[in-house]
Amino acid sequence: MSIDELAPKCGEWLKGSGPESDIVISSRIRLARNLADFPFIRKCSDTDRIEIENTLHKAVAKIDSWQERVEYVDVSDLSELDRQFLMERQLISREHSEGSGARSVAIDSSEQFSLMINEEDHLRIQVMQSGFDLHTSYDFIDQIDNLIEQNVNFAFHARLGYLTACPTNVGTGMRVSVMLHLPALVMTREIDRVLRSMTKINLAVRGLYGEGSQAMGDFYQISNQVTLGRSERDLIDQISEVVPVIIEYERNARAFLKQESRNELNDKVKRALGILNSAESISSEETMHLLSSVRMGVNLGILDNVQIPTINKLFIHTQPAHLQKLHGMELSSADRNAARAQHLRRSLQN
């Protein structure tokens, strides 16, 4: 499996299956881990970073069941385009992409998990799953964590828990995040109130591409901020209790729109598909905005000739680096807009 082979496919987490998948795109968990025998990344020499990579590569290579399943990618050796591609794919973080020095990522062939080596911490394990199922995700990441820990010595403090480069991750080192599609709350202008209530209970809200990214396409990523002094199960339980409340708000807003603004809703959805099917040039931002309306339209039964997995895939495949990989060459911004429009027309008319 090479990066080029990844491009036309799509990860398991975009399959549009799993509980509540009309609203919850994906559930993700990541664990931050550090090797006890090395300083934190910030204090690492170049040699340290290389040794950390070697140590972790060997630890992973010892796991028999992953032999066929996991591929290493040397991130420091990648072109900017390939790094952006992996980031759009959610397989590496922006920090990992834009960092410097020896760093790599081990990618599961079905993209259910990835292991970032030498990101902010020595190791970041992440699992991604379609729909809303944090307990399954947690069982899965816990198993991965144990498999790796059999072969390495993680920095762990009896009272504090796992030690991490940034104090906000100390303890469990865990971040739980759920990607929600909330177009009706945006349309009814209730979204701000809902998001404010999230931050009041110490949950962070971000867009599709993590910290600092705007909430394009009506996607909101809800995640925990605090990791210290709480068990993994506690954190999972908190998010597992809050997310159904947001889902309920979104469902109510959709029902309200269907009841009270049926014509405007139909118009918005049909126009969105009409534009995606006819544009000759389209930006990434407009694409996400329109795909969001189409996705809601399918989920509300307004459109029946488009499939959710197709739309989920388009959200990722119309991102700049994906477009260029699919096109087999680097493209200017104007050419990307044309290629994006063509890709959308072909995908939606199939």
Place this chain on the structure above:
Amino acid sequence: MSIDELAPKCGEWLKGSGPESDIVISSRIRLARNLADFPFIRKCSDTDRIEIENTLHKAVAKIDSWQERVEYVDVSDLSELDRQFLMERQLISREHSEGSGARSVAIDSSEQFSLMINEEDHLRIQVMQSGFDLHTSYDFIDQIDNLIEQNVNFAFHARLGYLTACPTNVGTGMRVSVMLHLPALVMTREIDRVLRSMTKINLAVRGLYGEGSQAMGDFYQISNQVTLGRSERDLIDQISEVVPVIIEYERNARAFLKQESRNELNDKVKRALGILNSAESISSEETMHLLSSVRMGVNLGILDNVQIPTINKLFIHTQPAHLQKLHGMELSSADRNAARAQHLRRSLQN
């Protein structure tokens, strides 16, 4: 022929044929005439107005060749909807529609001419023709004028010419106007400069629906302002010389866009058709704006599955009163927007 029978049809002047019809929608001429034996409308008693109507009706009825061709409509007796319908159809003026007292219109069945009785003047004769052919239009209106003048005595002053209610019409009583479709000059932002040069040579510029109406759908109506001291042929000649210059500007702007902004142009045109084909609710203003792009797209060979007469007809048939006549009932603004979208989808998909 009743008003209801007119609704689904379209006048000869919208057929999209005739010289330069990619840019010139229609050529129109009107003559203002008053009966010598009655005061101007402003000074008329109710009885005067009725007598003027009778006199002119009788004069028209004597014209043998019009027996089957001309239909009288009592404008004072019409509902607001029907008056608006005739106005959208360009068969009566806004002033005639919104006036009061005895007034009527004689309509040619192919809508090549209409005779407004008791508008600002006792009689306004107008002829309308598709494309750019003012000399044919003038020959036609001159013939109509002569036919009527055989049977009535028009107010005429040996030195001033025809006398009219408003001094700006004295002399020939003639207004020559040409409806131009100038989307490329609008896109290249050259339109203001072109229009300013028109007003400098004493030509008036208006939108589709005459004085005070905004230039929606990139339609501009160029007409003479001065009627006194110039012969009919002079006025025709002036407009006949100026319009080809504007046509040339528009053609150059289209060629420029095709050359320099091919992608943006294609995108604009294809999106316009995409939205018209998919909207579930659409305003009259947005409709005209989008139809304008589609019309240009067809004329530039970007679209080949739409016919110009279909588009010309849609400009008129999607106006509020037409929509309601075609729908067979009065509709609220929201219902009109839905009916308009449906009408557009059906017409464009045929």
